[in-house]
Amino acid sequence: MLGKLIKHEFTATSRMLSILFGVLLVISPITALYMKLRNTSLLSDNNLFFNLLEILCMAVFCIAMIAAGITTVIVILNRFYQSMVTRESYLTHTLPVSTSQLIISKLTVAFIWQIIGILVMSVSLRIFIGILGGWDEFSRGFRGFIIYMTDELGFNSGNLSLLIIATIVSIIVAYLKCYAAFALGHLINGHPFLGFIVSYIGISIITQIVSIVALTLFNFIMTNLDTNNESFSTLFNVSIISGLLFNIAWGVLFYIITMALFKKKLNI
Numbered sequence: 001m002l003g004k005l006i007k008h009e010f011t012a013t014s015r016m017l018s019i020l021f022g023v024l025l026v027i028s029p030i031t032a033l034y035m036k037l038r039n040t041s042l043l044s045d046n047n048l049f050f051n052l053l054e055i056l057c058m059a060v061f062c063i064a065m066i067a068a069g070i071t072t073v074i075v076i077l078n079r080f081y082q083s084m085v086t087r088e089s090y091l092t093h094t095l096p097v098s099t100s101q102l103i104i105s106k107l108t109v110a111f112i113w114q115i116i117g118i119l120v121m122s123v124s125l126r127i128f129i130g131i132l133g134g135w136d137e138f139s140r141g142f143r144g145f146i147i148y149m150t151d152e153l154g155f156n157s158g159n160l161s162l163l164i165i166a167t168i169v170s171i172i173v174a175y176l177k178c179y180a181a182f183a184l185g186h187l188i189n190g191h192p193f194l195g196f197i198v199s200y201i202g203i204s205i206i207t208q209i210v211s212i213v214a215l216t217l218f219n220f221i222m223t224n225l226d227t228n229n230e231s232f233s234t235l236f237n238v239s240i241i242s243g244l245l246f247n248i249a250w251g252v253l254f255y256i257i258t259m260a261l262f263k264k265k266l267n268i
Contacts, residue, residue: 001097001101006108009079009105010112016075017071017113017117020072021117021120023064024065024120024121025124028125031057031060031128032128032130033131034054035054035058061128064124068120076109076175080106080110081182081193084182084262086192093262093266099259103259111171111175114171155236159237162236162240163240170247177207177254178196179254179258180255181196181199181200182196182199183257183258183262184203186267187261
């Protein structure tokens with residue numbers, strides 16, 4: 001049944017997101033090609049219209065990239081809101097599935113779409129830079145950064161793996177945080193979205209306070225340890241693992257809150 005829920009979620013969210021990513025992939029080469037033409041004899045004259053059009057192309061590309069990232073999150077969260085919180089969610093909660101299956105299916109689809117969005121934006125940026133002829137320079141700069149990180153600071157594949165895992169967990173926890181806010185907010189009769197905003201702000205304040213206290217404690221512990229002989233790689237791993245465990249703890253808490261409220265305090 002979980003597979004059917006995931007398939008249904010993909011169907012419900014793919015309409016908007018597939019169009020969004022498709023538009024971004026089309027905009028990237030078009031804007032880049034025009035900007036490249038501006039450096040040729042065909043459009044090289046100092047014409048006000050062409051200059052404004054070049055600026056517009058750059059602005060359109062930047063706006064499209066930003067919109068792709070923001071809209072992806074909005075579509076995913078709106079889907080959760082409509083299917084789990086509003087009065088329309090009655091059918092969702094009467095399905096012969098557990099609350100955990102509903103949450104996990106939505107979280108899985110949200111994570112996959114987020115990864116797809118990152119990949120599409122990366123490809124679009126690659127196309128844009130490549131057409132403009134700046135990819136070689138970008139690659140040299142990136143290789144230089146990698147060489148500095150590996151040779152000078154001792155950054156290795158283990159560090160990279162931890163960083164990737166920490167990023168994945170951060171994405172998941174970010175959505176779980178929103179789900180918990182929706183679950184808390186829907187308890188306010190007649191104003192679930194307002195409740196979400198208030199709940200999200202409240203959760204954010206609490207997590208920030210706890211994070212500051214934890215970071216202060218972590219820094220205190222690190223300054224009282226003999227870390228002078230430790231390599232960058234080791235200190236990096238300690239920091240990432242500490243943050244990772246902290247994030248996992250928050251994620252578990254957000255999941256429990258969401259589960260408990262939708263299971264025992266459903267208010268639609």
